Amino acid sequence: MNTKQTTTSFALLKRSTRVFFMAMLITGNISYAQSKKETVDKIVKEATENSQLENLAHELLDVVGPRLVGSPLMKQANDWAVAKYATWGITAKNEQWGEWRGWERGISHIDMVYPRIKSLEGTQLAWSPSTKGKAVVGELVIYPDLPDSVSFKSWLPSVKGKFVMFSMNQPTGRPDYNWQEFATPESFEKMKSNRTKQTDAWRSRISKTGLNLKALALAFESAGALGVVTSNWSSGFGVNKIFGANTTKIPSIDISLEDYGLLYRLTESGHKPKISVNVGSKELGMVPAFNTIAEIKGAEKPNEYVILSAHFDSWDGGTGATDNGTGTITMMEAIRILKKIYPNPKRTILVGHWGSEEQGLNGSRAFVEDHPEIVKNIQVVFNQDNGTGRVVNLGGQGFLNAYAYLGRWLSMVPEDIKKQIATTFPGTPGSGGSDFASFVAAGAPAFSLSSNSWSYGTYTWHTNRDTYDKVVFDDVRSNAILTAILAYMASEDPETTSKAKSVLPINVRTGEPGSWPQPVKATRKGGVN
Template sequence: MSMKSTILGLSLALAFGVVNAADPVFSDAELKAAASLRDAALTGNLSYKILESLTTEVGPRMAGSPADARAVAWGVAKFKELGFDKVWTEPVTFPAWKRGVETAEILAPFPQPLSVTALGHSVGTPAGGISAEVVRFATLKDMMEAPAAALKGKIAFIDHKMAKSSEYGYVQQGRSRGASEAAKKGALALVIRSVGTDSHRLPHTGVMRYEENVAQIPAAAISNPDADLLTRMLARGKPVSLKLTLGAAEAGSYTSQNVIGEITGSDKPDEYVVIGGHLDSWDLGTGAIDDGAGVAITMGAAEFIKRQGLKPKRTIRVVLFANEENGLLGGAAYAKAHEAEVAKIQAAAEADSGQGPAIKFASFVAPEALPLVKQMYSVLAPLGLAAGENDANPGPDMGALKALGVASFGIGLDNSDYFNLHHTPDDTFDKIEPKRINQTAATYAAFAWMAANAPISFGSGSAALKKGAK
């Protein structure tokens, strides 16, 4: 251990700069408490139990669906059961959407059914479905460069295969923007290869958006094996026709809630560290990795601090955000409601990329707080985390806080298998491994404890962070 610590110390100095005698520091007792918290949480199983409860007692909880309200009730009851000092909700209003029936079948030349799902906020097809010839494009870009004549009266097929997790941001543009781009060239509908790294016959849903003043055409994803099949059929050179039937529709305005629980601080109760995940999930699975895991990791981390008999100096607040999946609406509502207290938010860090393990620790703090970050990293490094730069992204729902100049931390999770399950019927509790989620909860617990006890502000609302967030 000591040899390892020495090596870590060296790499730390490189990552976060050198500590000077005059710098603010955590006391040895605080670092020791953080390390014992870290070690105890590694076998805590608390987040695992919370996630078992959410996926079993609520299950799928699409924003605006009847299960949305059940998830909110579960969150309030669970915070209370876990002994949080304060529990409340804050409203988030958004347009709801419902899925309805969804079928796709190849009509010719080799008739057979496909595994399909509507993209979130797609319009439905007319009664009787849409039947038309399929035109394939390797990517969204290829489709956008094609002449309009190639798409008029056809079903556009974007066959962009996602090979690894890091490609998500690029590949998902076909899902989010493809329908409007296809409609501009006169396509009748859009079908995409699922944005996912698996080869299961399960389609991946996800949100899409229509551009204003462009015809709204139905949009759906087929599973990876079905995309392979369609591509093989097209490769034979004869026209392939497809029938798509979607019952999807907008479902009016809905008001959900951000669900919030606090462990109140002993010295500065009005200053707080905010951690959390999003409570909504897609409707196909039970939202275990996306984002029941983030909910359970952060609820469990905060509760674990209390259970260990530790009293944080600042408050630790856990926010379960409403409706992340349809456009980060809970995160936006939270930032708007708490805009005036930016300087009181000591740090923000979300968990929304699965069960972990945590593999990276990055900060976004004022320069004077960097020595503290170095000490925090020294406690987390034995869990196997690498040191990141001082440009952290706190997570999707907390991006709006960072934009206001809130000091942020990015706890990077291993997402190498995340996109096998993401937004599919396969996102279920059996995929959760206690060892992985325990390590992630241990990381968040030790992080939240240290952030809440830091001797100085990390710089939220300072000119340096407001400027850096731009």
């Protein structure tokens, strides 16, 4: 063979080899994509045809109920989750991160007994002292508009032996949207103007005491009041925010807008109404507080982590259905599906059910402090915590390259779910609000799966109406599918996620460049002064 023939043959061989490898690469990519799609299709099928969401919600919200940190029901929820995971073949454990003031709610009776008999809609606030097994009956008094703190101190002894009302009497129990629908424009504007004036006057009334609301409640207690009565209306029909008590010796009760208004008007008109309050609760001393952690061990990269995140605790005015029962069951359902469809993930998949989020992200902050070996090897954290709605927003939390890997993973999400999600990159790092912020502060790529509203802020966030019936299961099912697919893609991704941070914009208030949030230490011993 001559030189020209040799050169030609070599070129043909080289070209054939290149074509062969290109064909193999294309075939491999197609095969890889097909494999991914098959798994995604199985995830969707399992979530759609064998959903466990309704059952999980019933067991958690109806049977266990609200999950106030330090309460027996919180510990019952921790144990329930561990047992539930075991039925799916998933390892889970309760990991103590601190201790909290233990308190157990009891039976409450709140009734008007004069000038007529009426049972009142009311709630003993969390950690409120009890009435020690007996009814306490007394007249009501409204905190008056006094000129200054000196006048307040002179008036204060008059509360002895009485229940003190110190919330503003709302002028209407109709939410604004109801006024907009039916009122004349003039009537609506008149109501809003009067309400603003009344609100400003009430704030001025409080500020002239020189005390904040907590100190004011304690001042009434010290002066011998029988109890404090508030109404923390949430601007919707029949809904109040329910938080914790500020008193340490006398009961704190919240009464519905409708019944509070009745008592207020009767007191204001000189009819001297009396109420009977019998609230049972138990102080349990300091009790251990836990996170519940579930795990599917990674087969190839067991020391790298995909974390599904949702806080487990709640306030206890309702049953914590949308804050954060829905986030909890989303993550439980997602990992249940993954265990069935994808039992041998490349990376370890964890679910973190955090305690005491409501008092300052304490469970997740403690986990970050206690597990630096996990935090430094986090592939991603997905957190869900703002209600029952389908996910509609995903921001980059300030991570410079988040668009690249989140974009890859989202590409496999079904179009009917993906098209509803607005993305913002690189975004800015969240410094609070929910548990993803604990991880962001530590430099781990953590993201909030943010839901649409369903009137969350008014009707279910920390309210007496946050119950099972408010869950929209079609939306939660969509979120479980999304979460499972994102976790699967994150686990499979051959690349480790970038933790590079973007340069934050100038703070308009200070004129200085924005700074990354810093880790905050968990409160390890809570509910005590």
